[in-house]
Amino acid sequence: MNRLDISAAVGLLVVSAVVLIATWPLVYWSDFAPGPAFLPRWIALAGLLLGATLLLSAVRRPSTISPRAAGGPPHRARPLLTLLALVALAALFPVLGLRVAGAAFVLFVLLVVVRRRLMPSLAAAATTMLIVYVVFVRWLGIDIPSSLLGF
Amino acid sequence: MESLRLLFGGFEVALTPANLTATFVGVVVGQVIGALPGIGPSLGMVLLLPISFGLEPVTGIVMLAGIMYGAMYGGTVTSVLINVPGESSSVMTAIEGQHLARQGRAGAALGIAAVGSFLAGTVSIAALMFAAVAISDFALEFSAPEYCLLAAIGVSATASLGLGSTVKALGVAVFGLMLASIGVDPILGSSRLTFGVEGLLDGIDFLPVAIGVFGIGEVLATLESATDITPLKVRLRDMWPRWSDWKACRMAIARGGGIGFGLGLLPGVGPTAATFLAYAAERRFSRHPERFGRGALDAVASAESANNSAVTGALVPMLTLGIPGSGLTAVLLAALTLHGIRPGPLLMAEQPDLVWGLIASMFVGNVILLILNLPLAPAFASLLRVPYAYLAPAILLLSLIGAYATTRDLFVVGLAIVFGALGYFMIKADLPRAPLVLALVLAPIMESSLRQSLILSQGSARIFIERPISAVLIVVFVLSLVWPLATAWRRGGRAAGPPMSPID
DSSP states (O other): OOHHHHHHHHHHHHHHHHHHHHTTTSOSEETTEEOTTHHHHHHHHHHHHHHHHHHHHHHHSOOOOOOOOTTSSOOTHHHHHHHHHHHHHHHHHHHHOHHHHHHHHHHHIIIIISOOOHHHHHHHHHHHHHHHIIIIIIISOOOOOOOTTOO | OHHHHHHHHHHHHHTSHHHHHHHHHHHHHHHHHHHSTTOOHHHHHHHHHHHHTTSOHHHHHHHHHHHHHHHHHHHHHHHHHHSSOSSGGGHHHHHHHHHHHHTTOHHHHHHHHHHHHHHHHHHHHHHHHHHHHHHHHHHTTOOHHHHHHHHHHHHHHHHHHSSSOHHHHHHHHHHHHHHHTOEEOTTTOOEESOTTOGGGTTOOOHHHHHIIIIIIHHHHHHHHHOOOOOOOOOOGGGSSOOHHHHHHHHHHHHHHHHHHHHHHTSTTTHHHHHHHHHHHHHHHHOSOGGGTTSOOHHHHHHHHHHHHHHHHHHHHHHHHHSOOOSHHHHHHHHHHHHTTOOOSTTHHHHOHHHHHHHHHHHHHHHHHHHHHHHHHHHHHHHHTTSOHHHHHHHHHHHHHHHHHHHHOOHHHHHHHHHHHHHHHHHHHTTOOSHHHHHHHHHHHHHHHHHHHHHHHTTTOTTHHHHSHHHHHHHHHHHHHHHHHHHHHHHTTSOOOOSOOOTTO
């Protein structure tokens, strides 16, 4: 059985059930026209049907071993670390400002996640922040959040 | 003749300094994105989508459209030189290109692909002109029932006619429809599925979803497997096809272009499927089918012509009916909507500068791409030496800033990250992402048209059958759902199909 397919199927079943339950108190039909619950309920029922079909198929299918991609084994920690860094960036840039938080994010990904060398990473971070400044601040005139220190 | 007059007017719009610059920027960005493996054209479009808001609508749209067809040219470079498809519609080019590269004919492959893409792209833009006018005139007969069914067909066909598992694609589309239900009811104004979260009262906007699933998710998935690559070196003098190459490939270009444009008109087919079908058709027509899979130049010509013309074909339903048939045209539709422009039959009458300016800019863009690709392909190839690891954090940062820049709302940034995680999961689980964004774009049209239709008919569903066009559309909708599912069931009840390309 394919765990990812099962997860997808279960996810669809859960979301469909939530939509069905959450829209139950809403009006289904009002006078001679559908109400707010009409379409979401039918869509949720379709979701339950498709989720059940996908789950059944995933459980019955034998799991396959994915062929190893050319270039070596996958770096499984990278997506999770990068995602956590993104969350930290979103949380910190109102406090540190986008320039500092953005540069810190780029350096974290390059030095810690993908383990690149220091000097090229510093150059990449500087280039990225320059592009952000030129495109968003100078060209589009967008007000980028500053840090509590004013930059 | 009227179309030609309007086209000349379009060139006046397209050749202004701002629009010419936007076309150039769009096609160059598209070429670069297409050339870099792990970055699809949809990512490029969503990255530039927030930037396009600071521009005039025509300027923003020609730039985004330039990325769309520019990426088709760029995908050839990486397919031939490192045997990795730059984007999903270059898979067949990679298969043939690697053999041609080993035979010392990488330059010929790149050259004939550029010429084929230019010729097929140019002819398909001309076909777009005439098809768009004809369909727009016909679509003036449409009313709420027809729009409801067209939107439903747009969602169902994209889910069921695309590559990969039909059940998975329909499941993703249904999930997208549920997401689109969040917010405020469009007719009665009551809140729906917001769970008391104030940020959800405006619904789930297209931008954070697109940035998340196409941008952040794609980068996360590519980071997992990214390794440094070394492309083959190509000399400038090897780029020009020989006369014998041209003679061998001209019919392949014509067939590939025709098949690509025709299939591109259908929602859900897209350039990737068009490429596969054009390749298969060319193999049947070829006098030497045994060469296919071992370095056939006409196979490259056919595949590359098909993917370019399919992208152009997909613009026809988007511009004339307001129904995008792919993830790429969904982003373009969203850009138009966010600029306050509603695609549909009235678009050509109400916004002639936009439509004809876009069409004219595509002619100009194809010329630019031919000029860039023939002598400058070795220069683009050098971009492949930049390790993906250095590009990834920049792309992620620009994605988040793009999400923030349009709304100044951290909630939207958070949504983009959540959908980024979802996009990563979808790639790993082989779930197509285009049906999600298409459903998000089309659901409001579908729901409001459905309810308007039933209000008009005082609650009777017969309005959908009594009108001849909507009766035909109902049949098409049912077929688009039933036929792929029945085919899958006949194949042994397998609900899972062949795996998707990760960039589709």
